[in-house]
Amino acid sequence: MTSPDSRPLWVGTSWKMNKTLAEADSYLDELMAFAIPSGIQPFVLPPHTALARVRDRLPADSPILLGAQNAHWASEGPGTGEISMRMAKDAGATLIEIGHSERREHFGETDRTVALKVAAAIAHDLIPLICVGEPRAVRDVGGAQDFVRVQLQIALSELAPTEFGQVIIAYEPIWAIGERGTPATVDQVAGVMALINEVVTKSGNPPRAVLYGGSVNLQNATELLSDPSTHGLFVGRAAWEASGFIEILKLCASLAGAGAGSPTTHSRTLPWTSMAALL
Numbered sequence: 505m506t507s508p509d510s511r512p513l514w515v516g517t518s519w520k521m522n523k524t525l526a527e528a529d530s531y532l533d534e535l536m537a538f539a540i541p542s543g544i545q546p547f548v549l550p551p552h553t554a555l556a557r558v559r560d561r562l563p564a565d566s567p568i569l570l571g572a573q574n575a576h577w578a579s580e581g582p583g584t585g586e587i588s589m590r591m592a593k594d595a596g597a598t599l600i601e602i603g604h605s606e607r608r609e610h611f612g613e614t615d616r617t618v619a620l621k622v623a624a625a626i627a628h629d630l631i632p633l634i635c636v637g638e639p640r641a642v643r644d645v646g647g648a649q650d651f652v653r654v655q656l657q658i659a660l661s662e663l664a665p666t667e668f669g670q671v672i673i674a675y676e677p678i679w680a681i682g683e684r685g686t687p688a689t690v691d692q693v694a695g696v697m698a699l700i701n702e703v704v705t706k707s708g709n710p711p712r713a714v715l716y717g718g719s720v721n722l723q724n725a726t727e728l729l730s731d732p733s734t735h736g737l738f739v740g741r742a743a744w745e746a747s748g749f750i751e752i753l754k755l756c757a758s759l760a761g762a763g764a765g766s767p768t769t770h771s772r773t774l775p776w777t778s779m780a781a782l783l
């Protein structure tokens with residue numbers, strides 16, 4: 505079990521644009537029958553339409569945190585098709601995913617809108633889950649670290665350095681995401697994970713966690729978590745069936761027990777039992 509002075513492994517999934525209410529219900533039926541092991545902090549990001557439903561169905565003491573996959577930076581107003589941070593929170597979100605590459609590519613998300621959303625999330629007491637990651641062409645010419653550093657610096661630019669410790673960063677190289685992605689190896693990502701930790705921690709406040717995402721599955725999770733700068737996993741397709749998510753949670757719990765993602769030098773965050781009480 506993770507000791508009280510080390511952070512849990514964060515393990516979560518975004519359902520992306522999947523699941524009707526009935527499908528969300530059957531996922532939850534299966535997930536709720538599974539006793540969440542200690543040492544991990546699970547989270548689920550349903551589509552907006554299912555967020556309140558999932559919140560209402562989870563027991564009040566469930567360790568599973570919920571989040572939204574996007575929200576606008578303004579608290580209300582003429583934002584057709586959007587929801588605000590306030591509305592996401594009202595529907596059950598504790599986390600807000602910001603800047604996923606699919607939103608950057610298809611919905612006009614920029615580094616600047618990411619920065620505005622990160623600040624709005626903090627203002628609404630939500631945890632920003634900030635996605636960064638380079639395209640394949642940038643990786644191929646050796647530019648991954650510079651690209652991610654700039655993304656991150658802009659994403660955090662509206663925060664006071666004292667607020668940096670409230671964020672979660674997900675490094676999701678675009679070339680590794682989705683059906684056409686190539687799963688990354690730990691050697692390909694370790695340098696960027698270390699850089700992210702360094703940039704965010706410069707203020708003296710380490711982030712809540714730095715996660716890896718992009719084609720994570722049962723086969724590569726152990727290797728990816730062997731990197732000491734990686735404090736959890738953000739999973740897409742492999743966790744869209746509850747059984748897949750449960751298997752990954754089990755594996756991560758066993759690795760958390762073995763010390764993965766829990767450097768003893770990092771003492772600010774708490775195991776999920778305490779974390780849930782604080783949120």
Ligand code: PGA
Nearest residue numbers: 681682718719720740741
């Ligand atoms: P994937 O999605 O695991 O299906 O590649 C990851 C993500 O986009 O967060």
